[in-house]
């Protein structure tokens with residue numbers, strides 16, 4: 001996957017950003033390629049975002065690593081005992097996830113964080129492959145935002161789960177159970193950890209911890225008692 005060039009617009013953008021860089025990272029070598037899922041291949045819980053950020057994952061080569069969205073997500077995972085550290089700064093920073101994997105339905109950074117429906121569909125086979133890899137152990141998923149929700153349902157269907165019709169609607173706190181050949185899986189909706197949501201308080205750390213805790217518990221992972229912050 002790291003050599004995929006199926007989306008010409010995204011290939012051009014990820015490489016242009018890697019060439020021109022942001023001034024603060026001028027002396028770094030950007031990843032500038034598709035960003036793979038991060039976390040163990042036998043995870044019980046999957047977190048699904050949107051796409052790599054231009055100067056975050058597209059720079060560091062690891063999902064949600066090196067930007068403000070990732071700061072919020074990894075702090076929450078650390079708070080409930082599912083990550084070894086509260087920060088994610090570089091692919092070699094030693095961060096380990098416990099029973100959790102993080103991925104996105106689009107693996108290359110899109111301009112303005114907005115992939116097209118065609119680009120989402122182009123990238124679906126990679127997500128389906130990842131779901132098939134995880135299927136023997138996967139029991140829960142948290143989807144961050146509407147785009148991810150709409151992208152992931154057909155991928156779950158292609159990987160062997162039964163997705164009800166009409167499709168379950170996205171919402172913060174939405175919860176539905178998918179059944180099928182790989183076993184039952186609880187799917188949770190959560191507002192995206194974007195700066196727009198976290199800066200405005202639409203998504204607070206407590207709200208994020210609550211959804212992640214509920215999903216981890218449903219997936220059979222041990223969760224540390226929530227710490228008020």
Ligand code: SF4
Nearest residue numbers: 004006007034108123
């Ligand atoms: S977004 Fe997905 S399908 Fe498109 S070029 Fe990147 S890895 Fe390939």
